[in-house]
Amino acid sequence: NAGVTQTPKFRVLKTGQSMTLLCAQDMNHEYMYWYRQDPGMGLRLIHYSVGEGTTAKGEVPDGYNVSRLKKQNFLLGLESAAPSQTSVYFCASSYLGDYTEAFFGQGTRLTVV
Amino acid sequence: GQQLNQSPQSMFIQEGEDVSMNCTSSSIFNTWLWYKQDPGEGPVLLIALYKAGELTSNGRLTAQFGITRKDSFLNISASIPSDVGIYFCAGRGSARQLTFGSGTQLTVLP
Numbered sequence: 001n002a003g004v005t006q007t008p009k010f011r012v013l014k015t016g017q018s019m020t021l022l023c024a025q026d027m028n029h030e031y032m033y034w035y036r037q038d039p040g041m042g043l044r045l046i047h048y049s050v051g052e053g054t055t056a057k058g059e060v061p062d063g064y065n066v067s068r069l070k071k072q073n074f075l076l077g078l079e080s081a082a083p084s085q086t087s088v089y090f091c092a093s094s095y096l097g098d099y100t101e102a103f104f105g106q107g108t109r110l111t112v113v
Numbered sequence: 114g115q116q117l118n119q120s121p122q123s124m125f126i127q128e129g130e131d132v133s134m135n136c137t138s139s140s141i142f143n144t145w146l147w148y149k150q151d152p153g154e155g156p157v158l159l160i161a162l163y164k165a166g167e168l169t170s171n172g173r174l175t176a177q178f179g180i181t182r183k184d185s186f187l188n189i190s191a192s193i194p195s196d197v198g199i200y201f202c203a204g205r206g207s208a209r210q211l212t213f214g215s216g217t218q219l220t221v222l223p
Contacts, residue, residue: 004155033211042119042201042215043156058210090155092211101146102203102211104155 002026006091006105013081013112021076021108023091029103030096032074033058034066036087037107043090049074050096081112119202119214127222132189134217136202144205145178145185150216151198159200160187192221 004025013019023032030051035043035058045058049068063085065077074093078085088109092102119136126132136145144163148156160171162178162185169176173190185202202214 035213040122040215042117043203043213045210045212048210092155100144101158101161103158104148106155107153 004091004093004103004105006089006108008108009106010109011111013078013110015082015112017081018077018079019081019110020078021089021091021110023074023076023093023105024072025074025091025093025103026072027093027103028071029093030071031094031100031102032068033092033094033102034064034074034076035090035092036060037090038087046076046089081110083112086110086112117202117204117212117214119217121217122215123218123220125220125222126192128192128194130192132192132196132219133186134200134202135184135186136204136214137184138204138206138212139183140206141182142204142206143182145176146203146205146211147174147176147185147187148201148203149198150201156201189219192219194221194223197221 007022033048034046044060047066049055052071055066067075091105094100094102116139147159150156160176165182167178175188177186199216203211
């Protein structure tokens with residue numbers, strides 16, 4: 001039972017480069033989320049999706065794009081990476097509804113130099 | 114947007130001591146979740162609370178959903194070395210998104 005799987009686990013980018021982070025879940029969850037975690041700031045929501053083909057902005061969406069072409073996958077894209085995007089990125093998923101918990105992947109540590 | 118204040122930011126305790134941490138919100142939540150994060154790992158759910166006043170235990174951990182729906186508490190009894198990590202509260206309100214606290218870094222001294 002894999003749960004939520006993120007790839008890659010580590011990445012170093014040069015300023016201006018682009019990349020895509022992949023999140024895959026095998027729990028048939030409707031909701032999927034991308035968070036970033038910075039020291040002393042907890043987890044901040046970047047974008048989320050309430051179902052296949054839908055996406056919505058979270059708290060800190062600027063500089064990121066997402067796509068949910070298949071229910072089990074949620075992609076996070078950085079079109080032109082900036083040093084301010086150096087962070088640890090977490091994907092999470094949950095069932096539909098208010099009274100549900102979210103399950104997290106192991107994270108992607110991204111450094112932009 | 115919704116804001117969560119989590120305190121304390123860090124704690125150093127002796128093995129065997131009890132620990133308390135809490136979160137307060139500027140708005141009402143209908144779900145409170147408590148997570149633990151080990152170094153290099155994603156957060157793992159410890160306790161979920163869905164009703165105001167609810168008190169729920171998971172082993173040595175006990176969490177409560179505040180009666181005002183704007184706060185929650187987590188207690189750890191008889192701490193052990195493997196309790197070390199960062200503890201996060203998270204709440205879900207009308208916006209349906211999870212809002213996270215900034216975390217409590219717990220260190221357990223032998």
